[in-house]
Amino acid sequence: MASVRVGLSGWQYAHWHGSFYPDGTRRADELSYAAARFGSLELNGTFYGLQRPSSFLRWRDQVPPGFTFAVKGSRYVTHLKRLRDPGTALANFVASGLLALGDRLGPVLWQLPERTSFDAEVLAPFLELLPRTTAAAGRLAAAHDDRLRAEAWTDPGEDRPLRHALEARHASFEDPAALQLLRDHDVALVVSDGAGRWPMLDHQTADLAYVRLHGPTELYASRYDDARLDRWAGWVRRRHDAGQDVVVYFDNDGHAHAPRDALRLLERLGDVADPWPP
Template identity: 50%
Template sequence: MSIRIGISGWRYAPWRGNFYPKDLPQRGELAYAAGRLDSIEINGSFYSLQTPERYSAWREDTPARFVFSVKAPRYITHILRLRDTEQALANFFASGVLRLHAKLGPILWQLPPSLRYDAAQLDAFLRLLPRDSGQALALARRRDIARMRGRSALAIDRVRPLRHALEVRHESFCDPDFVALLRRHRVALVVADTAGRWPYLEDVTAGFVYVRLHGDAELYTSGYGGAALDRWAGRIRAWAQGREPGDARRLAPPAPRRVRRDVYCYFDNDAKVRAPVDAQALIARLHARR
């Protein structure tokens, strides 16, 4: 099993002089963070397509066993709202994501709060998602050539499995049929702690678990105290051991027990420089029990 604890993004001005040393050049921030955490969720890719050169640089600036998750473009999730996405998906996978090679972890698809559950629409979208880097490369070749000229990467080092995780923010997704749909597609339902703002679900729907901690008391702002971190450490251990927490909040029956599961957990409570502090504290708790 592999447990990855990290942060969502790494370039935040308030972190300088707090998490990052004051004299650390900005170009050294990723390497600094990667030396102290297990993983990082790339979130710049949510706002705009990144370039192959950036993905290559991020791969080179991190330790050999480091893993990135990549937040998929909001153009697909928030503008197109999962409809007519083939060209946008091709552009995304052509933009250099596959240059992360073995360091490419799950791809995160975060839906907007206004998007309701539509089984047919979601099923059609999930069918388009590539399940390995070979399929992703084939999709990337169907990019918008004019738009992506000079900013495409159309090669892979070898065929590797791809994982996908879905974060929902509308109450209509609180439906057992939704859980069954994700299980059919082997897409992870994100366990999202949002201070009660959006649905909190712990159904295991894939061979891995993806957790996003946005703040337990105040969204994007509040830190996690010792008791909260102890609770999350216990839940992560259960998932990693192929079990589920005894008090898991589910819509459907539990997933079949496995020998182990990979777990990815990211702190997204960055407003007051809590994310890296809380991530390191959770890592320390998990290491203490290994």
């Protein structure tokens, strides 16, 4: 049965205290507080640099059973190497501790730069390398280089499917060839609302629908009003009814809009969203 999860793009924001987090909430308790209210969160620190297995284990232990993290792929792969020759970088990324999340590991998000256009000769080999199961991820992680020789994590644990989503921000990804390539690899094309700064690419390319809401009128800062949330709730329901699993993450963290908007969307999806807490 298809699932629906609504959550946040990160959770460590000092200005959320007093509006989302109760005054006096310790930084160490922010994750458990957010995870008690949402079924999924994005791990964004993984985009900026390699983490440690101990960090993934700590995050795993702070969330309840059934919760999942979406893990943002390394910008070294997407922004510096621009998806070219990503083998060792991918291995290092996975070996940094993703598999330590166990059954809390959800989809992996690959965000491309705004100016990156579709190039089949670059995208196809990258998609081929992405592991589709945790067992395959463990084999890939074993190819890590000496940067992780002391703290690599390659144990896949119980073998489970591993999904991927691509957040492209260039209109060229509406090329039918790009969409077909993503469908061939069952990779979700992220529906990304960026306040009009980049095109919103709304195409079904996988059995997963992945949405990132960065703000409707001002990037990372504006709130979603009732009419917009009603429209997004309808969109989620249509995808769910078509048999897709749906994840929605709010990234309009300014003024603590993200958690409030996410809770308001959950209210509209109460009969289809995964019940939380369980």
